Amino acid sequence: MPRYLVERSFPEGLKIPVNAEGAEICQMVVLNNVEDNVTWIHSYVSDDRRKTYCAYDAPSPEAIRRSARRNNLPVDRITEVRVLDPYFYR
Amino acid sequence: MELLEREQCFDELEAILSEVAAGNGRFVLVSGEAGIGKTSVVERFAEAHHHNARVLWGACDALFTPRPLGPLFDIAHQTQSNLTTLLEEEAPRASIFAAVLDELENGRAPTIAIMEDVHWADEATLDLLKFLGRRINRTNAMLVVTYRDDEVGADHGLRLVLGDLPRRSVARFRLLPLSQAAVNGLAEREGRPIGDLYAVTGGNPFFVTEALASREPGVPVTVSDAVLSRAARLSPVSRAVLELVSVVPARTEMWLLDDAISPDTGALEECVSAGMLRYEGEAITFRHELARRSVEDSIDAPRRQSLHNLVLKALLNRGSEALLARIVHHAAQASDSAAVLKYAPVAARQASALSAHRESATHYQTALQYADRLAPEERAGLFEHRSYECYLTNQGEGALQARRESLEIWRQLGNRLREGDNLRWMSRVNWFLGRRMEAERYSTEAVTILESLPPSPELAMAYSSRAQLLMLADENQQAVLWGSRAIELAGHLGATETLVHALNNVGTAEYRAGNERGRIKLEESLQLALANDLQDDVGRAYTNLAYMTVRQRKYQLAIRYLEAGIAYTTEHDLDFYKLYMTAWRARSHFEQGDWESAADDAGFVLEHRQVLAIAKIPALTVLGHVRVRRGDADAARLLAEARDLALETGELQRIAPVASARVEFAWLKGDLERVLGEARSVLEMAKAHDDGWLQAEFAFWMWRGGAAIETPETNAGPYALQMSGDWPAAAEAWKEIGWPYEEAMALAEGDESAQLAALEIFERLGAGPATERLRQTLRATGVRGIPRGPRPSTKENPAGLTSRQMEVLVLMTDGLANAEIAARLFISPKTVDHHVSAILAKLDAHTRAEAVSVALQSGLINQNRERPAPK
Numbered sequence: 032m033p034r035y036l037v038e039r040s041f042p043e044g045l046k047i048p049v050n051a052e053g054a055e056i057c058q059m060v061v062l063n064n065v066e067d068n069v070t071w072i073h074s075y076v077s078d079d080r081r082k083t084y085c086a087y088d089a090p091s092p093e094a095i096r097r098s099a100r101r102n103n104l105p106v107d108r109i110t111e112v113r114v115l116d117p118y119f120y121r
Numbered sequence: 122m123e124l125l126e127r128e129q130c131f132d133e134l135e136a137i138l139s140e141v142a143a144g145n146g147r148f149v150l151v152s153g154e155a156g157i158g159k160t161s162v163v164e165r166f167a168e169a170h171h172h173n174a175r176v177l178w179g180a181c182d183a184l185f186t187p188r189p190l191g192p193l194f195d196i197a198h199q200t201q202s203n204l205t206t207l208l209e210e211e212a213p214r215a216s217i218f219a220a221v222l223d224e225l226e227n228g229r230a231p232t233i234a235i236m237e238d239v240h241w242a243d244e245a246t247l248d249l250l251k252f253l254g255r256r257i258n259r260t261n262a263m264l265v266v267t268y269r270d271d272e273v274g275a276d277h278g279l280r281l282v283l284g285d286l287p288r289r290s291v292a293r294f295r296l297l298p299l300s301q302a303a304v305n306g307l308a309e310r311e312g313r314p315i316g317d318l319y320a321v322t323g324g325n326p327f328f329v330t331e332a333l334a335s336r337e338p339g340v341p342v343t344v345s346d347a348v349l350s351r352a353a354r355l356s357p358v359s360r361a362v363l364e365l366v367s368v369v370p371a372r373t374e375m376w377l378l379d380d381a382i383s384p385d386t387g388a389l390e391e392c393v394s395a396g397m398l399r400y401e402g403e404a405i406t407f408r409h410e411l412a413r414r415s416v417e418d419s420i421d422a423p424r425r426q427s428l429h430n431l432v433l434k435a436l437l438n439r440g441s442e443a444l445l446a447r448i449v450h451h452a453a454q455a456s457d458s459a460a461v462l463k464y465a466p467v468a469a470r471q472a473s474a475l476s477a478h479r480e481s482a483t484h485y486q487t488a489l490q491y492a493d494r495l496a497p498e499e500r501a502g503l504f505e506h507r508s509y510e511c512y513l514t515n516q517g518e519g520a521l522q523a524r525r526e527s528l529e530i531w532r533q534l535g536n537r538l539r540e541g542d543n544l545r546w547m548s549r550v551n552w553f554l555g556r557r558m559e560a561e562r563y564s565t566e567a568v569t570i571l572e573s574l575p576p577s578p579e580l581a582m583a584y585s586s587r588a589q590l591l592m593l594a595d596e597n598q599q600a601v602l603w604g605s606r607a608i609e610l611a612g613h614l615g616a617t618e619t620l621v622h623a624l625n626n627v628g629t630a631e632y633r634a635g636n637e638r639g640r641i642k643l644e645e646s647l648q649l650a651l652a653n654d655l656q657d658d659v660g661r662a663y664t665n666l667a668y669m670t671v672r673q674r675k676y677q678l679a680i681r682y683l684e685a686g687i688a689y690t691t692e693h694d695l696d697f698y699k700l701y702m703t704a705w706r707a708r709s710h711f712e713q714g715d716w717e718s719a720a721d722d723a724g725f726v727l728e729h730r731q732v733l734a735i736a737k738i739p740a741l742t743v744l745g746h747v748r749v750r751r752g753d754a755d756a757a758r759l760l761a762e763a764r765d766l767a768l769e770t771g772e773l774q775r776i777a778p779v780a781s782a783r784v785e786f787a788w789l790k791g792d793l794e795r796v797l798g799e800a801r802s803v804l805e806m807a808k809a810h811d812d813g814w815l816q817a818e819f820a821f822w823m824w825r826g827g828a829a830i831e832t833p834e835t836n837a838g839p840y841a842l843q844m845s846g847d848w849p850a851a852a853e854a855w856k857e858i859g860w861p862y863e864e865a866m867a868l869a870e871g872d873e874s875a876q877l878a879a880l881e882i883f884e885r886l887g888a889g890p891a892t893e894r895l896r897q898t899l900r901a902t903g904v905r906g907i908p909r910g911p912r913p914s915t916k917e918n919p920a921g922l923t924s925r926q927m928e929v930l931v932l933m934t935d936g937l938a939n940a941e942i943a944a945r946l947f948i949s950p951k952t953v954d955h956h957v958s959a960i961l962a963k964l965d966a967h968t969r970a971e972a973v974s975v976a977l978q979s980g981l982i983n984q985n986r987e988r989p990a991p992k
Contacts, residue, residue, distance in 0.1 A: 035754060063962060092753035093720045093744075096887075100717075101959045108889055111754035 156327030298324030
């Protein structure tokens with residue numbers, strides 16, 4: 032399955048508290064993804080929390096958009112990516 | 122015998138049966154390798170329900186060319202219905218299928234209908250499975266099919282059928298080998314604890330049983346070894362019975378056995394008590410197909426041929442239509458050329474009448490292997506038939522090859538009429554294979570030859586085909602010219618099918634040239650086809666009406682034809698037209714800015730494995746274009762594939778939309794050289810075809826790419842307005858047409874407030890790259906306070922529903938079902954599903970009713986709101 036980097040903007044900042052509520056939000060996202068066979072691997076969040084870069088495995092960009100809609104998450108850009116490991120050539 | 126390790130499977134089958142009894146029919150797939158115990162499971166389950174369900178049983182056989190609707194013949198005999206009569210009288214397939222459905226719908230007790238070994242099914246049976254699979258939910262029947270999943274490759278017909286079944290009504294069971302513990306347990310119970318039994322047999326229940334019964338000291342290496350060592354202990358007379366039965370892929374009826382070798386009863390009993398054969402009603406059969414194959418393979422070729430001969434003679438003595446496929450099978454195996462030539466063509470016609478076209482084509486092929494001794498006319502006839510059956514089953518190369526042969530024979534015989542008609546077919550087959558040049562050459566040749574003869578139906582059809590080719594290539598005037606000749610001649614000769622065909626071609630060509638009379642002709646063709654039940658022509662008429670109205674941007678009219686056409690072709694399983702229209706519905710959604718529904722529809726088309734290039738091109742184009750505008754990954758690959766396929770057809774109507782997406786992609790990336798390169802060639806083509814809209818569109822892209830280009834004078838449309846700098850008029854024109862993205866593009870050329878309006882539209886559409894581009898422009902010109910998403914509409918209501926979700930919620934509150942909501946909002950039911958689940962999630966509701974009550978109580982929806990007046 033292809034891997035994608037999904038860029039999202041949160042003009043008012045991303046707010047996921049580090050507690051049970053936050054855990055529940057993340058769990059909800061994961062559950063909503065299942066329907067379209069989308070897997071959220073992990074995300075990087077910018078310091079000001081206005082931008083996230085999320086790695087996903089998904090069958091297509093449309094699948095990512097459908098689950099984003101279910102999760103009410105914005106999508107700026109979806110790029111297909113491959114892994115490059117700095118120690119790959121050793 | 123008890124069945125080990127199948128408890129869970131039985132439990133689930135029980136649960137399904139109680140749902141079925143409540144009127145929710147289900148399709149049950151039981152798969153696994155040969156010998157895994159599929160039949161045992163199904164038999165046991167059916168046995169347990171003889172008292173509270175009706176059990177119907179049918180099986181496919183391992184014939185070289187399977188019997189058309191073989192399992193249905195078996196099942197028909199077990200019902201009180203008129204199915205047997207319908208089958209024997211070769212009633213139209215549609216009425217046979219309808220009768221089957223009727224039978225399954227109207228049982229008082231639930232029905233368990235079993236079809237075994239469908240990996241060997243003929244094409245008509247596969248069609249029946251598809252037909253039933255799509256409708257089983259409205260019956261109180263459980264349709265159980267078994268198949269060997271390891272013998273069903275990626276392009277096997279069964280896989281295509283199973284892949285397209287509605288997920289909700291299907292249950293799948295894949296039977297796994299026995300565990301080591303179970304195998305050891307069995308061995309111990311037999312008093313034969315063999316150490317490597319599990320390792321050698323891999324836990325295959327049939328192999329385990331045979332190995333334990335073989336009484337050899339060790340474990341036989343293969344299933345065959347096990348079976349043969351068991352068979353070796355039989356007396357010579359019993360072995361003779363065993364061998365005869367082994368060359369019969371179906372069950373061996375008693376009359377057949379008696380006629381062929383009249384064995385004494387002792388021999389038969391010995392085979393049965395040795396556990397090799399078993400009785401099945403009035404027939405005898407191997408305990409398992411694997412055993413039959415093992416014995417058959419152990420017989421040397423000359424003896425096998427003489428056994429087939431015995432079976433053939435017995436079948437011929439019996440003389441029944443239902444045995445045709447079996448007669449051909451044994452005649453070919455016995456190398457009896459006279460019998461093959463006599464019966465294969467009859468079997469082929471019978472198969473074709475039941476729409477088992479693949480089997481029909483194979484029967485003709487079998488006959489042609491022995492056709493040297495036939496008169497040339499007869500041989501040519503066989504080739505023509507084979508070509509037609511291949512053509513119907515997407516075997517383009519086979520169709521071409523056979524047609525070449527028949528053409529050559531007619532030529533040598535000097536039969537100009539047949540030669541002309543075969544040339545017309547060569548044209549059609551070549552077009553089908555995407556070879557336009559050849560298609561045109563053959564078409565011209567056909568007309569020339571047939572015109573030199575007295576007027577004939579063949580000539581009328583050649584005219585109409587010529588018109589079709591021209592119409593497909595946007596040569597509209599020429600198409601009307603040739604098609605009108607066809608209409609006149611066909612009307613004169615009373616050739617209704619040709620008339621329907623020609624009206625369609627001329628209508629499409631005229632309508633495309635902007636003449637409303639064309640639509641009237643298309644409607645006429647549609648009504649005539651409906652009245653004469655010419656289903657394929659109905660599909661084609663709907664398709665042309667639908668895509669033409671989309672192309673002319675008459676969306677209100679288009680959605681009417683699309684919905685009616687997709688419904689008709691779904692009901693009649695005309696998959697090509699259904700997929701093609703779905704691709705055009707995607708286009709229609711896309712142009713009007715509903716990219717979600719567009720991507721859903723296009724994705725639906727592309728999910729099908731067996732989709733012809735003609736339907737694949739628009740689907741790839743729309744999905745690629747959606748990705749370009751959203752800035753999503755992999756747009757380039759889709760569009761490259763679409764372009765290659767489109768170029769192969771050579772047709773402007775397919776090439777232009779792909780080019781448009783690719784040009785836009787290049788422009789968004791700032792690659793102006795590429796914009797010019799891509800746009801130039803299509804502009805030339807559009808000029809040659811005198812297509813004003815496309816000329817304006819690609820002139821516009823040349824202009825955007827920086828070329829000094831004149832505004833096309835004849836066209837005052839939005840592209841021309843934009844090129845002349847009149848952006849407000851252009852935006853207004855786009856709005857009128859209903860293309861929001863283009864409207865925003867025009868506004869983006871305007872003043873600051875227009876640009877801000879454009880930004881809002883882009884954000885609403887989710888047009889990432891265009892948004893980004895416009896933001897940069899706004900920043901560069903020093904505009905302040907540029908709004909940054911999220912989309913304003915999402916923030917409007919506290920639950921965070923999008924405007925589309927609000928629309929859906931309102932209709933849910935009105936009590937509409939998903940299908941109705943889909944029809945109302947002109948989006949696909951699948952998209953409605955997505956919206957509904959998103960709404961439930963956001964409102965934290967578990968059911969629709971709960972969501973509605975939350976929406977009303979929280980004031981999200983005003984209960985006393987104004988409702989639109991009914992239309």
